[in-house]
Each structure stands twice: as structure tokens, then as C-alpha cells.
Amino acid sequence: MDKISLAGLALGLIAILGGQILEGGHVGSLVQPTALLIVLGGTLGAVLLQSPFHVFKRGVLMAKWVWVPPVIEQKRMIDQILTWSQQSRREGLLALENYIPGIKDEFTRKGLQLLVDGADPERIRELMEVEIGTFEDEWRQSAKIWDSAGGYSPTIGILGAVMGLIHVMENLSDPTKLGAGIAVAFVATIYGVGLANLIYLPIAGKLKYYISRMVASREMLIDGLVGIALGDNPRIIEGRLRGYLL
Incomplete structure (x- = not known):
């Protein structure tokens, strides 16, 4: 948590x-339940209109990262890469093939397989960076639904306030209802601005932070694999990889 x-x-x-x-x-x-319904429903409709469903669904599921962050074990990954580096220097790259079945992460497994297969270091980097680009684009598109909600919500809140004022104008014949009616109308604006700045935009910012750390972890893995392919000393590889740690 x-x-x-x-x-x-x-x-x-x-x-x-x-x-x-x-x-x-x-x-x-x-x-004011009515104002909340207008703001939440209007914002949801606008976000659904602009987003493919699979992007919207993934973005909603990602919101749990705000409370339960994704596991990003960069230090453990560095230790793992150093183990591969030391063993490859002793026994050769083919000795690393034994590690492949035990790796759950598909990206890591693919990178290690390329290394074992003797792929050129620059080729390894090229292929893996293409996957990183696709990964980052997919997850950032999903996180952007919260940015979009933060943009639409205040405007929908103003729309709700205007609707409330229209209702007030229809009851001008009863001055006793005007003050309360106007107050109720502007609650929609409070909901719109409040949800945008307390919920939607902060969630978007935190999701983008975690995505950037996940991308950095993958770039660190590529650096490590390329270093092993080039035959760099494990200490040099370790020093370079520790530069990714915050």
C-alpha cells in the first residue's frame, strides 16, 4: 500500500x-447527487468516446498502481545480470541457456535468448528497443485516459452549473428558491474541478512515473545484455547499471 x-x-x-x-x-x-451524476457520467462518456475499449480498460486497471505500486526490482535485476556476466566469462554464452526456462518475464527471456544465440550486440539493442517503444506507447496511451478525464471534468462541471442556472431561471417567480438553486448549480463546478485536480490528474502523473521506471528497467536490461555480448568486465557492467538506480 x-x-x-x-x-x-x-x-x-x-x-x-x-x-x-x-x-x-x-x-x-x-x-448533490445530480451534479455528481452529470460530472462523472459526462466525463466517462467523453473518455470512452476518444479511447478504444482495450485502452480504456487497461487504463482503469492501472489505477490500482496508485495504491499498490507495480514491482520494479532493479537491484535484483542488476544482481541477475552480473551473475550471467560472470558465468559467461567462465563458461561462454551458451552456458546462459540454462537460465532461460526459469525466467517468467517475456522481455527478459527474449533478450537472454538473443544473447545465447550469439546475436550481434547492436542487433540485440535494436530489436529490444523496438519492443520498449511499443511497450511504452501502449502503457502511456492507457495512462492518458486519466489526463483526458482531468481535462474534460472541469468543462463538464461548468456545463452542469449552466444547466442548474437554467433551472433557476425557470423559477424566477419564486425568489425564495433562487439562492439555494444557484448554490446547488455551482456544486457541479466544484465536482468537476475537484475531481480533475484531486483525482484524475494526480493519478495520471503517478502512472506516468511508474511507466518511466519500468521503461528504465528494460533499458537497463538491454545495457547489461549488450555489455555481456561485448565481453565487458562485470565491474564495468555493474557500474553502468547502477546509474539507472534512483
């Missing part, structure tokens, strides 16, 4: 609701 995400969300909500109370307002006045 990523506690800082939970703390950030809680702090944001407490600040907003606390400010409402300190100003003499009531928290209950911010609870």
Missing part, C-alpha cells in the same frame, strides 16, 4: 471540507 497516496488524498479532502466549515458553510451543501 502506497501510504503517501492515501495521505495526499486525505489531506486534499480535509483542506477543502475544512475550509468550507471554517467559512461557516455546511458539508451537506456540497452533497
Whole structure:
């Protein structure tokens, strides 16, 4: 569990609701199911319209990374690459073939297979970087649905406020309802801006961070495999790979 995400969300909500109370307002006045329906439904519809379903689905599933980050074991990968490097220097590249069946990650397995097959170092880099490009593009497209939601939500909130004001104008004959009606109308704007800046855009930012770390891990693997293919000293490989660590 990523506690800082939970703390950030809680702090944001407490600040907003606390400010409402300190100003003499009531928290209950911010609870408007109709306005929430307009903002959530309108934003969801806009995002679905612009995104293929498989991209949308993957983006929604990725949201769990905000609370449970993906496992990115760069230090373990460095140790693994150094083990391969040392063994290849002792017994040759073919000795690394025994490691392939035990590797679960398809990208790592493919890279090691290319190395064992004696592929040229630059060829290894070229083939693997193509896969990295595809991987990064797919995952960033999925993360962008949260960026898009953050862009649409405030506008949908304004649309909800205008709809509320139209309803108020229809009841001008009853002045006692005007103040409450206008207040209700502007709650939609609060929902739109609040969801965008407290939920959607922060989620997008965190997902992009994890994607960048996953890409860096794959680039680190390529560097290690190329170093082994070139016959570099394990210490040189280790020094280069540790530059990827944050």
C-alpha cells in the first residue's frame, strides 16, 4: 500500500471540507447527487468516446498502481545480470541457456535468448528497443485516459452549473428558491474541478512515473545484455547499471 497516496488524498479532502466549515458553510451543501451524476457520467462518456475499449480498460486497471505500486526490482535485476556476466566469462554464452526456462518475464527471456544465440550486440539493442517503444506507447496511451478525464471534468462541471442556472431561471417567480438553486448549480463546478485536480490528474502523473521506471528497467536490461555480448568486465557492467538506480 502506497501510504503517501492515501495521505495526499486525505489531506486534499480535509483542506477543502475544512475550509468550507471554517467559512461557516455546511458539508451537506456540497452533497448533490445530480451534479455528481452529470460530472462523472459526462466525463466517462467523453473518455470512452476518444479511447478504444482495450485502452480504456487497461487504463482503469492501472489505477490500482496508485495504491499498490507495480514491482520494479532493479537491484535484483542488476544482481541477475552480473551473475550471467560472470558465468559467461567462465563458461561462454551458451552456458546462459540454462537460465532461460526459469525466467517468467517475456522481455527478459527474449533478450537472454538473443544473447545465447550469439546475436550481434547492436542487433540485440535494436530489436529490444523496438519492443520498449511499443511497450511504452501502449502503457502511456492507457495512462492518458486519466489526463483526458482531468481535462474534460472541469468543462463538464461548468456545463452542469449552466444547466442548474437554467433551472433557476425557470423559477424566477419564486425568489425564495433562487439562492439555494444557484448554490446547488455551482456544486457541479466544484465536482468537476475537484475531481480533475484531486483525482484524475494526480493519478495520471503517478502512472506516468511508474511507466518511466519500468521503461528504465528494460533499458537497463538491454545495457547489461549488450555489455555481456561485448565481453565487458562485470565491474564495468555493474557500474553502468547502477546509474539507472534512483
